[in-house]
Amino acid sequence: xxxxxxxxxxxxxxxxxxxxxxxxxxxxxxxxxxxxxxxxxxxxxxxxxxxxxxxxxxxxxxxxxxxxxxxxxxxxxxxxxxxxxxxxxxxxxxxxxxxxxxxxxxxxxxxxxxxxxxxxxxxxxxxxxxxxxxxxxxxxxxxxxxxxxxxxxxxxxxxxxxxxxxxxxxxxxxxxxxxxxxxxxxxxxxxxxxxxxxxxxxxxxxxxxxxxxxxxxxxxxxxxxxxxxxxxxxxxxxxxxxxxxxxxxxxxxxxxxxxxxxxxxxxxxxxxxxxxxxxxxxxxxxxxxxxxxxxxxxxxxxxxxxxxxxxxxxxxxxxxxxxxxxxxxxxxxxxxxxxxxxxxxxxxxxxxxxxxxxxxxxxxxxxxxxxxxxxxxxxxxxxxxxxxxx
Numbered sequence: 001x002x003x004x005x006x007x008x009x010x011x012x013x014x015x016x017x018x019x020x021x022x023x024x025x026x027x028x029x030x031x032x033x034x035x036x037x038x039x040x041x042x043x044x045x046x047x048x049x050x051x052x053x054x055x056x057x058x059x060x061x062x063x064x065x066x067x068x069x070x071x072x073x074x075x076x077x078x079x080x081x082x083x084x085x086x087x088x089x090x091x092x093x094x095x096x097x098x099x100x101x102x103x104x105x106x107x108x109x110x111x112x113x114x115x116x117x118x119x120x121x122x123x124x125x126x127x128x129x130x131x132x133x134x135x136x137x138x139x140x141x142x143x144x145x146x147x148x149x150x151x152x153x154x155x156x157x158x159x160x161x162x163x164x165x166x167x168x169x170x171x172x173x174x175x176x177x178x179x180x181x182x183x184x185x186x187x188x189x190x191x192x193x194x195x196x197x198x199x200x201x202x203x204x205x206x207x208x209x210x211x212x213x214x215x216x217x218x219x220x221x222x223x224x225x226x227x228x229x230x231x232x233x234x235x236x237x238x239x240x241x242x243x244x245x246x247x248x249x250x251x252x253x254x255x256x257x258x259x260x261x262x263x264x265x266x267x268x269x270x271x272x273x274x275x276x277x278x279x280x281x282x283x284x285x286x287x288x289x290x291x292x293x294x295x296x297x298x299x300x301x302x303x304x305x306x307x308x309x310x311x312x313x314x315x316x317x318x319x320x321x322x323x324x325x326x327x328x329x330x331x332x333x334x335x336x337x338x339x340x341x342x343x344x345x346x347x348x349x350x351x352x353x354x355x356x357x358x359x360x361x362x363x364x365x366x367x368x369x370x371x372x373x374x375x376x377x378x379x380x381x382x383x384x385x386x387x388x389x390x
Contacts, residue, residue: 002053004030005249007285008380012245016364019179021276021388023323023381025336027071029282031154032338034064035081035103036294036316039095039305044293051291061102068104070373071156074226075217077378080130081105081154084123086112089149090307105154116144123151123339130155131335134324135277138337149314150305153339158369158378160212160228161331166191168329176272177238177363178385186386188361189329192267197357198260201236205244208232208269208359209260212331226371228378230332231259232271233366234359241364241382248366248380255368256375265356272361272386277324282338286319302342314342325381334369334379 004026015022030052037048037060045057054060071079083099085091087109099105110119120141128136134157143151166189177183196209210230216222235244248254283295293299300315323336361383369379 002030003051003289004033005377005380006289007280007282009246009249010285010288011280011282012249012382013242015278016179016242016245016382016384019384021274021278021382021384021386023276023278023325023334023336023379024280025156025321025323025338025379027376027378028154028156028323028336028338029319029321031064031068031079031081031103032152032319032340033291034060035083035099035105035152035154036340038098038103039092039302040294040300041304042293042301043299044301047291047293051286051289061098065102067374068102072104074371075215075219076158076160076212076226076228078130078132078157079104079154080126080156082123082126082152083107084110084119084151084153085306086110086149088308089310092304092307095305105152110144112144112148116141119144123153127153127155127337127339131157131324131337132159134333134335135322135337138320138322138339143341148317148341149310150342151339153337155337156335156378158332158334162329163211163213164191165331166329171273171329172270174270174360175362176386179239179241179364184385184387187273188270189273189327190268190270192269193265194263195266195269195359196260196263197266197269197359198258198262198264199357200258203247204236204240206234206236206357206359207258207260208234208266208271208361210271226373228369228371229259230327231255231368231370232359232361233258233368234361235363235365238363241366241384244366245382248368253375255370255377255380256372259370266359267356268358268360270360270362271327272383273328274383274386275326275328276389277322278381280321280323282319282321283316317341323379323381325379332369336379
């Protein structure tokens with residue numbers, strides 16, 4: 001079991017304290033760290049393997065290859081990975097081969113110090129193309145003017161329509177209560193009726209599951225297609241988001257274990273429309289979770305990456321991720337990019353149905369976009385203020 005989801009705890013807690021919206025992709029981070037591991041040795045490799053929950057590098061590569069192949073078969077998702085290296089470095093052929101075969105990454109050689117603007121444009125174009133323009137200008141030319149020698153990057157774009165579309169005529173403006181006690185009126189999607197929902201009263205929250213259409217690569221409905229949904233976790237208390245976030249990232253498989261298993265009547269049923277992006281520096285969180293060697297200039301061992309190691313060696317100087325999400329009547333669009341420098345079974349209820357549940361997400365809540373085939377959490381985030389776009 002890897003620990004990628006736990007990276008969201010520190011950054012998410014800080015965003016809550018700042019009353020900011022937040023979104024994070026553990027899947028994108030995992031792909032980035034697995035690619036990095038392919039070029040490391042010694043203690044650096046041991047720390048990455050332990051964090052990613054793998055015994056050996058060849059097992060990690062095999063797992064990554066299977067996951068990347070599955071992701072690329074999902075019609076709702078686009079994914080790409082790249083290695084951008086300064087021309088002064090010679091990437092090891094075995095690293096390039098593994099990066100391509102196991103991690104789906106293409107290698108490109110660029111002139112970092114002499115053409116920093118062109119290098120930045122190349123990386124940004126790669127990310128923008130994969131995310132269909134949702135994420136732009138993630139890296140700047142200044143980064144290539146400095147000591148940066150290698151950039152490992154990946155990008156993903158998720159777009160899906162609701163299995164049961166929210167009727168725009170039912171969208172209403174209602175009050176959303178912020179954590180600081182203030183409130184505002186925002187558009188809410190509304191769909192009272194039978195929904196997959198459950199209340200975990202002992203843990204202090206409710207969950208609403210909104211399904212996406214199961215479609216094949218031809219865009220037609222396909223019962224054998226990947227199964228995605230969005231889960232909305234609504235704390236009973238207005239100030240309950242911090243405790244809920246801690247549970248979500250710390251308890252193994254918490255998100256998937258909390259998926260509602262049966263339908264019940266939900267009335268009223270309202271969630272706000274939202275659209276925003278968020279940026280995350282994952283390095284401090286990774287250090288706190290036991291991944292320190294890659295970031296230490298004296299301890300990092302990236303000798304599996306290049307054959308002509310610079311005199312001062314190579315180490316990871318930064319790990320950044322940016323994600324964006326939009327939820328409206330049609331469905332969800334989400335995108336994520338990470339870069340480093342250097343189907344469940346639902347059974348009808350056997351007991352009488354419970355009384356109608358109220359689900360009105362009128363205060364800060366958590367959400368997750370998940371795929372059931374492997375129990376993958378694609379994105380995890382929270383909404384503090386649905387009116388804020390950044």
